[in-house]
Amino acid sequence: MSKRIFIIYEKVFKFSEGNFLTEIGGVQRYLYELSIVLNSEGYDVYVLQFGKEIGVGEISNIKIEQLICGKKQYYNGFHYLKSKYKINDSDIVIWGADTISQKINHKKTLSIQHGIAFDMYSEDSTFKKMLKSFNLIAIYKLYQRYIALKKSKNSNYMVCVDYNYLNWYRTFAIKHNNEMNNITVIPNFTKLFCFEKNKNVNLNICFARRFVQKRGVDTMLNVAEKILKNRTDLNFYFAGDGPEKFKITALQEKYPENIQITKFNQDGTYDFHKKIDIAVVPTLGSEGTSLSLLEAMSCKCAVVTTNIGGLTNVVIDDFNGKIVNPNEKNIYLAIMELINDSEKRGFLSNNAYDTVKSGFNYSLWKKKWIEMVNQVESDEV
Incomplete structure (x- = not known):
């Protein structure tokens, strides 16, 4: 049998x-x-x-x-x-x-x-x-x-x-x-591992989650708008779908050159993340060991995430990413630190890659x- x-x-x-x-x-x-x-x-x-x-x-x-x-x-x-x-x-x-x-x-x-x-x-x-x-x-x-x-x-x-x-x-x-x-x-x-990272003229920052409240999409929108008021040399990619998409579209109308809305299937995850410099996972609740976080780390993105659920089992602050309280101020400060410090971005992204390669493959x-x-x-x- x-x-x-x-x-x-x-x-x-x-x-x-x-x-x-x-x-x-x-x-x-x-x-x-x-x-x-x-x-x-x-x-x-x-x-x-x-x-x-x-x-x-x-x-x-x-x-x-x-x-x-x-x-x-x-x-x-x-x-x-x-x-x-x-x-x-x-x-x-x-x-x-x-x-x-x-x-x-x-x-x-x-x-x-x-x-x-x-x-x-x-x-x-x-x-x-x-x-x-x-x-x-x-x-x-x-x-x-x-x-x-x-x-x-x-x-x-x-x-x-x-x-x-x-x-x-x-x-x-x-x-x-x-x-x-x-x-x-x-x-x-994660099944992804990045061997060649795109070299971007401007920094690319992403939110690749479902567009719902608990994934922190509202927080990410507020942070992106705050940053873009002073920095127009950055690109924000919102990848996914969900009921809060209309809010992202509204921000895109204000910053059409800096806000991109996209989506990808499982086979397109690698091509998307290899062009990203900073990946943000601003979860407010209900999270395990996030696939989105692990995929970003495996593609040598510098990550900013929150100290929610299983995310704390993956990221060690200032070693393989930034992990902060789930609020707008702390997420903003963490992203700005990585925007302004290329050496820190490289250090975190390399350690992020090594972390998932050994422990989350x-x-x-x-x-x-x-x-x-x-x-x-x-x-x-």
């Missing part, structure tokens, strides 16, 4: 006109690469996702099914797979994120924790605005903590992408320290994941 792994997540691949396509996004890229690794190790990999229509297909020997969304979709999705494929005790079930994991009657289950997602309070709904108006945010935060701890017990094993989560768990789940033996940290990775990530799956496969839970 062949070895089988079933991965369940909301959406890993884009389904368009009856075909599955790779989807650009941090979690999506992670699960796609993981599926390829597992397939190369002799596993038959099945991905179950959810959408507005039913679909069946295959990419890179990864078998994909899409079901229509519904109530209890993740729980019901597992039982759909169990019925169709006769899942047995030797099969491994991976929840693509701990937030969607379910408690199921199966021996070999694993969930992936992509970074704490409740370290900031976002007023992105009427309900959350109402909680704030009644001073109930503290109670809501306790509820978030309860849910996160509950989710941590849904699987027999957990892989988390940073030590921030592990320390959080250690703090709030004191009675469950024995369970920490089943939590393994496997940081994110794809081969190391692959090796740790293979060891993890072998442990799940061999252990008696």
Whole structure:
């Protein structure tokens, strides 16, 4: 009997006109690469996702099914797979994120924790605005903590992408320290390594993230505008997409020669970053060991980032980057320091490259994941 792994997540691949396509996004890229690794190790990999229509297909020997969304979709999705494929005790079930994991009657289950997602309070709904108006945010935060701890017990094993989560768990789940033996940290990775850096006439600075509040796009816009009021010899690249794009377009209208809006697919990441001198990752919350940060470092960009989540597992201030508090003033000062000090930029960018080459490369990530799956496969839970 062949070895089988079933991965369940909301959406890993884009389904368009009856075909599955790779989807650009941090979690999506992670699960796609993981599926390829597992397939190369002799596993038959099945991905179950959810959408507005039913679909069946295959990419890179990864078998994909899409079901229509519904109530209890993740729980019901597992039982759909169990019925169709006769899942047995030797099969491994991976929840693509701990937030969607379910408690199921199966021996070999694993969930992936992509970074704490409740370290900031976002007023992105009427309900959350109402909680704030009644001073109930503290109670809501306790509820978030309860849910996160509950989710941590849904699987027999957990892989988390940073030590921030592990320390959080250690703090709030004191009675469950024995369970920490089943939590393994496997940081994110990069496959890119820059061998030739573009030489630019003007400095190029980038923000290559999704254009949403928690990624710090508003902060980056304010900083860029403040800098451009006095320095028109700089170029700012905003690469991505999202609901805040209109704000970037407004700034571009004020500085059409200095603000560029672009996007790239996974294959274009290298070509984009090799022309960048300073990469800014001004995250406000909900971050693991960012793929965007690692890719920038691997392409010898001098990086400025914030002391949020798993970013603190990657950057050592003034050694391989600048890491500051997540506010406009500190980010501005860090960027200006690198703009004005070419020697510092070179020192940080070279150390950034060496850091990810040794500690965050794809081969190391692959090796740790293979060891993890072998442990799940061999252990008696």
